Amino acid sequence: MKKNIPNFITLINLFLGCCALASIMYGQFVQAFFFSLASGVADFLDGTMARLLKVKSDFGTQLDSLADMVSFGVVPGAILYILLVKGFSGREVLPIELTLAAAPAFLVTLFAAIRLAIFNIDECQSENFIGMPTPSVTMFCVGLLLIYHFDSFGMGSLVTQPYFLYPVIALLSWLMVARFPMFGMKFKSLSWEGNEIRFIFAASALLMMLLLREASFSLIVLAYILFSTIDNYVLKH
Template identity: 50%
Template sequence: MKKWIPNSITLLNLFCGCAAIINILDHQFVPAFWFLFAAGWFDFGDGLAARLLNVSSEHGKELDSLADMVSFGAVPGVIYYTLLFIGQSSAPASAPSVTWSWYAAPGLLVVLFSALRLAKFNLDTRQTENFMGVATPTSTVFAVGLMLIYALDPFGWSAYALSPWVLYPAIVAFSYLLISEHPMFSFKIKGAKWVGNETRIIFAVLAIALLIGLRTAAFPFIVGVYLIINLISPPQSSPT
């Protein structure tokens, strides 16, 4: 019976991802953000519950990947699709129609590469401490950040969030990064020591500074800092 506790948390992640997609397609971007925020906590909580209860299983692992495919795989693709659709629409206040839009369709490439990423992650034994390539939640945070810039427009940058000159390169870049072999540090801090956690602590400080300075517009820049740090200085295994 205990095994259903983490599985139930995983299903809450899946529910929130589905709810976020519905809200995005209906242009309810702020509620979509909160559903994704909850999905992130549920994604963290199911693994924590499984470890505390000592009930981890292959079934739970596969269920977690299926939930992540929706919340952190389908969602960013839907965000890119919707932003591109709005950007080329003459009536930006209206939700996308059922009619297919070739202009916005490339946004869904991120969904395909997220699926490849998650399938690879389940079989890759190298990704226990750090990641190989960008994790799907990181890709989602960037897309969500663009969505919030458009929806809340705290600095008058909404036009950039709809620009194909921003969206198309982001789609291509993250589609590649999701399946790349470049090592990326995870956010697992082991112990309270500086040694072995230097990169994570520095990144956390920079992320907090960006949140304070840019508020809801900070998320794409936080992801950008994360990528720059990893490209400049790939992570090394922590000392044992």
């Protein structure tokens, strides 16, 4: 029985990802945020439970990737697609032209699939990551969705503009498959030594959430990239 507990949590992740996708389709962007947040928690818990119960399996690994493909592959692509459609609204374009203009958003989905396939066969990513993990990509995209919805700092229009989103799509796609080390948030212990970058990042993320609220989530991901760069090229040298 206990061997199925992590798999059940993985299915919850998949279910919540589907709910997030449906919420995006119907314009319920705040609801989509909470579903995506919950799916991220479930994604963290399934692996944690598998390790605690010592029931890791090949089946669980494959199921986890399939769930992640929806929650952290299709969902961010759908968000970027919707934002691009918003950016092109009001212009005199045919429906097929609008679809083709917004379709590059799903490059993120394609590269997420590549990223997840690499992760499954790369034994070097048990504690830290090589390339940006797909949940971080989703968090960044959900953050853009909230900025649009609340028009945070007057940037609601900016995050729908093609000249902003096309480079974002290219950057996110590249970061997922780049051989760029990024630290994981798995604490082996609560001691400061060996966890310095994790504690500093966690404190910075909390501060940004308190000060910037809905506008913080995309910035937290940018901070994650910055802290990973510092960790790789400053602290480790």
